[in-house]
Amino acid sequence: MHILENNNGLKMTSPQNTAPILVTGATGYIASWVIQKLLQQGHHVHATVRDLNKKSGFAHLEKIAAQSTGTLKLFKANLLEKNSFDEAMQGCEIVLHMASPFVVTNFKDAVKDIIEPAVLGTENVLNSVNQTESVERVVVTSSIASTYSDAIDILKTENNAFDESHWNTSSSETHQPYPYSKVMAERKAWDMQKAQNRWDLICINPALVLGPSLTPNTQSGSVEVLQQFSNGMTLLGVPPMWNGIVDVRDVADAHIHAAFKADAQGRYIISGGTLSLLEMGKILRQNFGHKFPFPRNHLPKAAFKIFGPLVGFSKDFVELNMGYPIYFNADKSKQEFGIEYYNIESSLVEHFQQLLDDGVVKKYL
Template sequence: MKNVNTKTTSILVTGATGYIASWVIKNLLEQGHTVHATVRDLNKKKSFAHLENIANQSAGTLKLFEANLLTPHAFDEAMQDCEIVLHMASPFVVTNYKDAVKDIIEPAVIGTENVLNSVNQTESVKRVVVTSSIASTYGDAIDIKQTATNQFDESHWNTTSSETHQPYPYSKVMAERKAWDMQKAQNRWELVCVNPALVLGPSLTAMTKSGSVEVLEQFANGMTLAGVPPMWNGIVDVRDVADAHLQAAFNPNAKGRYIISGGSLSLLEMGKILRQHFGPKFPFPRNQLPKAAFKLFGPLAGFSKSFVELNMGYPIYFNAAKSQAELGIQYRNIENSLVEHFQQLLDDGVVKNTSLNRS
């Protein structure tokens, strides 16, 4: 890296109240850094109270700023004097959206462009880390059949998603491509992209919203009791993702993209792991329904026929060797991460103990 003082540098983290970002900020503060953290609304103090509590017990300094992804120059002030920018703010909307372009794609792509425009105008910035996703490496599970080793790696790009088919993965790949295009158009700052799998593990606040919470809630509320589709997820512990961001920020050898994944589990395997730990009283899924059943009834459950055809029945795997070799990531056991995450949802009341009354 270009002469960054890793002991005294100021670091900007966008989307500071996010699930992963909160862990990143915790680690930075405990290492004594000054963190410039952006939130959408400084009046919503509950959303960032956990960050202030962490800062009060840490050697580092937390400075909060208000910034909106879709507002040009919104990040200029927060970025002043920072040598590293961790762009972690992005919408996570997979379902229940009205307009894919306005609700998902534009916030991701225009938000990335606005942040990097501020980087271009801030001479102190030497490295940018963008939180991308494994969704940027593939669009549908069937894409695994096009890989040489039955694994997705950093050489793969999502070329099958669009505004109308898989708009969330499309937003991730388009935002990452925008970041690389803007990086290549200049020579002052470096770019590293972190591409995590489905993130599990303990949250630093009960207010966290993430895709993994929705999956676990469906396991607990009985929606999947009749059975789950034959689908697989790459999974990674949130603390490993946070470690990867810090390595991407400070490790002078970090470069390019990094898949961050501790392994893959099917939805049925996830249900079995949870039942082994929490017992039979929760309505965890016990069966994997055949793909043919979802072809018939999938539309009633919100699965389009094309989604069923392209994503069910194809185990997917990810090669995280580059992150292990270059960033030194030693992955936690993803089964433990799953159990810890569900336990926290119980402790925080996100998943109700009344589920124990169900058979």
């Protein structure tokens, strides 16, 4: 990589013009934005998808590439297949590993459906990195779920906010398996990085991601939340729970900074602020009126202790996650990456409007 200085005096890395940049999980919600930004900056992008025959899944990327100065080359790769990423990685100096399962609910086997794809997928990609001499930097999309397991963990923090020094130490295969998959995958990445000295590692830890998608086909955890707001599931009220929230464009920018900023290092929490489920409902009602069953009140924690198991909330989950506002310290990303975060209320409204325009959510009344 070559070292340059931008107008702010920040040292940035710049790959050779001929060196492609690999993005895994190219059709993903965040990855699509990253690829768009790279292509518009004139980079050569190698992007992996699970099935090259499902062209509808990546048609938006090909359209973006046709209108950009950069170039896009697609490769088939599977997280659970060894050496699956070798071909796509050839000649790359930077690898953005963004492919990961997102299954928080409706899974049959936590280990097979969530944990193994995340951990083994990371291991397979980084094994390919170890075999590809050209790679100098890897950026892994992790999650704030790697910094804590349950909302009650906020009580253990010194400044009432999770930061990059915090780790999720209490999730397991049976308790919070999705956060467990994220922290185990990130720890696997750090273990593999420390076992060699050719490539460095940056981990991006975003909060719940909202904001416009580049394709109506995108699925994410935030879509599921917004669908529940619109289909009547939350009409009687929502649990007293809070989410760190960030705009997808900020998350994409963070990946770009992590890829090219020479002195970037470690983990970066990417969060624009915190909203409760009830606050989210109120914001949506203010903007979309009464044609949707947006929640109007909190249901008491005691009610979820009684009825929660019937709707998938274990008693442990209710006890450890309801009633504890959570906050995240994103100062490192602001200071080192210069990110000025989008207004998360606007991101929420923009995201819901797009889901409405795309027919993903429908008017209830």
